[in-house]
Every structure is written in structure tokens, then in C-alpha cells.
Amino acid sequence: MNRQVLIKAENLTFKYGTEPPVLRNISLEIARGECVAVIGQNGAGKTTLAKHFNGMLKPVSGKVYVGGRDTERLKVSVLARTVGYVFQNPDHQIFHDTVGKEVAFGLKNFDLPGKVIEERVTAALETVGLTAHHATYPFNLSKGQRQRVALASVLAMQTEVIVLDEPTTGQDYRESMQIMNLVKKLNQNGHTVIFITHDMALVAEFAQRAIVLCNGEILADGGVRSIFSRPELLKETFLKPPQITALAQSLNRYAIPPDVLKVKEMYELLKARGEEIGCFS
Ligand SMILES: Nc1ncnc2c1ncn2[C@@H]1O[C@H](COP(=O)(O)OP(=O)(O)O)[C@@H](O)[C@H]1O
Ligand SMILES: [Mg+2]
Numbered sequence: 332m333n334r335q336v337l338i339k340a341e342n343l344t345f346k347y348g349t350e351p352p353v354l355r356n357i358s359l360e361i362a363r364g365e366c367v368a369v370i371g372q373n374g375a376g377k378t379t380l381a382k383h384f385n386g387m388l389k390p391v392s393g394k395v396y397v398g399g400r401d402t403e404r405l406k407v408s409v410l411a412r413t414v415g416y417v418f419q420n421p422d423h424q425i426f427h428d429t430v431g432k433e434v435a436f437g438l439k440n441f442d443l444p445g446k447v448i449e450e451r452v453t454a455a456l457e458t459v460g461l462t463a464h465h466a467t468y469p470f471n472l473s474k475g476q477r478q479r480v481a482l483a484s485v486l487a488m489q490t491e492v493i494v495l496d497e498p499t500t501g502q503d504y505r506e507s508m509q510i511m512n513l514v515k516k517l518n519q520n521g522h523t524v525i526f527i528t529h530d531m532a533l534v535a536e537f538a539q540r541a542i543v544l545c546n547g548e549i550l551a552d553g554g555v556r557s558i559f560s561r562p563e564l565l566k567e568t569f570l571k572p573p574q575i576t577a578l579a580q581s582l583n584r585y586a587i588p589p590d591v592l593k594v595k596e597m598y599e600l601l602k603a604r605g606e607e608i609g610c611f612s
Contacts, residue, residue: 334362334363335362335363336360336361336362336363336396336399337361337362337363337397337398337413337491337492337523338359338360338361338384338395338396338397338414338492338523338525339359339360339361339394339395339396340357340358340359340360340380340383340390340393340394340395340396341358341393341394341395341396342356342357342358342392342393342394343356343357343358343380343383343390343392343393343394343395344356344357344390344391344392344393345379345383345388345390345391346391347379352391352547353376353379353547354376354379354380354383354547354548355547355548356393356548357380357393357547357548357549358393358549359542359549359552361492361523361525362523363491363521363523364518364521364523365523365524365539365540366514366515366518366523366524366526366537366538366539366540367524367525367526367538367539367540367541367542368525368526368527368528368533368534368537368538368540368541368542368555369381369525369526369527369541369542369544370527370528370529370531370534370541370542370543370544370568370570371543371544371545371550371568371570372545372568372569372570375544375545375546375547375568376544376546376547377496377527377544378419378496378527379547380544381416381494381496381525381527382416383395383402384397384414384416384492384494384525385397385407385410385411385414385415385416385494386402386405386406386407386409386410386414387407387416389402389403390403397410397413397414397492398413398491408440411437411440411488411490412440412441412488412490413490413491413492414490414491414492414493414494415437415485415486415488415490415492415493415494416485416494416496417478417481417482417484417485417493417494417495417496417498418481418496419496419497419500419527421474421477421478421480421481422477424481424484425469425470425477425480425481427469428468428469429465429466429467429468429469430456430461430464430465430466430467430469430472430480430483431452431456431465431466433469433480433484434452434455434456434480434483434484434487435448435449435452435487436484437484437485437487437488438451438452438487438488441488451487451489452465452483452487453465454487455483455484455486455487456483458483458486458513459479459480459482459483459486459510459513460479460509461476461479461480461483464476464480474501475501475502475503475506478498478500478501478502478510479506479510482495482498482510482513486517490522491522491523492522492523492524492525493514493517493522493523493524493525494525494526495514495524495525495526495527496526496527497527497528497529498510498511498514498526498528499511499528499530499533500529507530507533511533511536511537514526514537515537526538531559531570531571531572531573531576532573532574532575534555534559534573535555535559535572535573535575535576535592535593536592536593538555539554539555540552540553540554540555541553541554541555541558541559543558543564543565543568543570544568545567545568550564550567550568551564555592556590556592557590559572559573559576559590559592560576560580560588560589560590562577562580562589573592575591575592575593575594575596575597576589576590576591576592578591578597579591579597579600585604586604587600587601587604588600
């Protein structure tokens, strides 16, 4: 299958007003079907970068293309048909008086019959586990639930690309897993997914590729396994690999590879090693 680039940044530089640039010379390509994590310390520029992917921000210099189209001349409402964006803070996204109206809102621009809109709203609310809250005032919900309202609004739009800015912040472990498994399913169904997170275990579990931002520049961009096997690189941006990877790295002299990502992988390695030296016989 041909690799089809959906998002492309070329020497993207951005600054807020007269401040120094917060993104410098960013070049990247994201292809159809990828699941990419954007990581980096607070203030690295992750949110600012992600907002260029749906045209909410435009480069000060350089270019961003979505589906081959230069975002500079495209309105957010047009780009929203291709790229759905779930805000880091759901309260920046929610402004209707019921959950149902909130989720339906983005679809109003899509020229869909009312029945289809209602079906999509129902399905999206069911997916995020908020069916019972169709008529609830969003601000009577918990922050975690509001995060899922924001997610449902984007799901209902069925966009080719979905950008999620820290989707699990404010969720407990079970809710985080529900959200990430949903993200995984979307990706398996062909959606291109870009998510920002501070949780390196989620990156190891759910992303194939990671883009590491540091002070507005790309420090590394590659397979998650190769990125996490470079602790010195992560240290530079104050990130720590997942605990299981750190454990593998500390066991390096016992012939455990430094790029273990999952507990199950470690179990298999230790089991094989134990059998080799006869300690399980
Ligand atoms: N609206 C804004 N106006 C001015 N500066 C901003 C604004 N939003 C973010 N910044 C600054 O831009 C830099 C990058 O921020 P951001 O993209 O939010 O980083 P991250 O998402 O990685 O935490 C930070 O120094 C932040 O203070
Ligand atoms: Mg951010």
C-alpha cells in the first residue's frame, strides 16, 4: 500500500505575538493510518504544534499541509471535516447547555439530515459511556466526564484524522484505559491518530511512533521502541521511559535488551533466560 501523507509540516516556525518563537523549524510528515504520540515536557510546544494540524494556528513562517492543502488559506471549519481536535481542557471546547446539543454542534456544518445527526450523537455518547447524560448540563458532570463529552463531539464528526491533547488527564486508570482502547480501535478502523500525553506507559502501549519536542524543536522522531531505548535522549527533555523499560535497562548486564516496552515482553525474556540457566528446572 502506498504511504499517503495526510499532515505535513515544512520548516514550521510559530510565535505568540512578539514573544520568541515557541516552535522552530519543525518538519514532519504523518501518514494515513499512523498512531503517533507527541511527547515533551510542559511548555515544549506540543499543544501549539497540534493546533497547527487543524488550522487553529497558522505558521509565522514555513508551511503546514493537511491532505496536501496549505492550511494558511483554509478555515478551521473546513479543516474540521478532516481533522478532529480534542482540547486538553474540555472547558475550552464545551459551550452548549446539554451534552446532546454539545455533541451535535460540530455536525451542524456537515449538511447532514437531522436523523443522521441524532444517530451519530447517540452512537458517540454510547461509545464514551455517557448515554444517560444526553440531556445533562455539561458543567454538572465531572471533569473526566466532560473530557469524554469533548471526545464524543469529535467522534461524531468521524474525521479521518483525530488529534487528542492529553486525553487521559483527569481520568482514573480504568477511564484512561477505556479512552485509550477506544483510540486504539479508531486507529484499527483506519483513522489516523495523534495524541499528546505525559504518560510514557500509554505511549509504549498505544503508539507506534513518538515525536519528542524540546523547547519548540523536534529532538527525536521515530519508533517508540527505539526512542525509549535512548535514556540519555529522554533525560534531555526530562522524560522517563516506562518503568518496565527502565527496569530492562538496569538489567542490561544480564543480557536483557534496553527496549522492552511491555510487562509481557519482560516476562517472556526472563522466563527464557531463567530456563537457559536452569533456574526453573
Ligand atoms: N496563548 C498563548 N500566548 C502566549 N504564549 C503561549 C500561549 N500558549 C502557549 N504559550 C507559550 O508557548 C509555549 C508552548 O506552550 P504549549 O504549546 O502549551 O506547550 P505544551 O503543550 O508542550 O505544554 C510555552 O512557553 C507557553 O507558555
Ligand atoms: Mg499542552
